[in-house]
Amino acid sequence: MHAIDRVAMNARLHYLGMAARISQPTLKLAVLTCMDARVDPARLLGLQPGDAHVIRNAGGRATTDALHALAISQAVLGTQEVMVLHHTECAMRRFSRSELAERIMAATNHPFHDDPGVFTDDVEAVVEDVGRIRAYPSLAHRERVRGFLYDLSTNALTEVAPQERK
Numbered sequence: 001m002h003a004i005d006r007v008a009m010n011a012r013l014h015y016l017g018m019a020a021r022i023s024q025p026t027l028k029l030a031v032l033t034c035m036d037a038r039v040d041p042a043r044l045l046g047l048q049p050g051d052a053h054v055i056r057n058a059g060g061r062a063t064t065d066a067l068h069a070l071a072i073s074q075a076v077l078g079t080q081e082v083m084v085l086h087h088t089e090c091a092m093r094r095f096s097r098s099e100l101a102e103r104i105m106a107a108t109n110h111p112f113h114d115d116p117g118v119f120t121d122d123v124e125a126v127v128e129d130v131g132r133i134r135a136y137p138s139l140a141h142r143e144r145v146r147g148f149l150y151d152l153s154t155n156a157l158t159e160v161a162p163q164e165r166k
């Protein structure tokens with residue numbers, strides 16, 4: 001069985017009748033995090049269906065795409081807080097931009113020129129993404145944007161970019 005068939009079957013079994021009915025997240029929260037398979041935002045943060053938006057990409061970076069999603073999340077679906085959640089041992093830190101481009105090119109035979117969002121310091125990357133979100137003018141709510149680092153080895157969540165003091 002292919003992986004997609006397996007998870008589609010899990011979805012049918014697990015969420016039978018459990019789907020949330022209201023599209024606005026009840027916690028008014030959006031989480032921006034990494035796609036890393038070891039990070040399970042729902043379990044880690046205790047989120048149930050309907051609680052929050054979870055936006056994921058490689059690194060949990062505040063890319064243009066992620067910012068667009070946050071703008072829609074706030075203006076259309078009523079979220080007011082943003083939690084940036086990065087983690088240790090991230091692949092976006094292990095590789096340099098050129099190494100990643102080489103890997104993608106080797107796998108596809110097609111040149112890769114986009115910025116994959118690599119970083120060299122876990123904490124700095126969170127602070128940078130929190131800063132980008134706070135500076136994005138298309139967000140209605142920028143006063144509660146906070147950044148966290150999840151340590152995979154200790155299972156601990158540490159706040160590294162607290163909300164701005166007002």
Ligand SMILES: [Zn+2]
Pocket residue numbers: 034035036058059060087089090091092
């Ligand atoms: Zn990662």
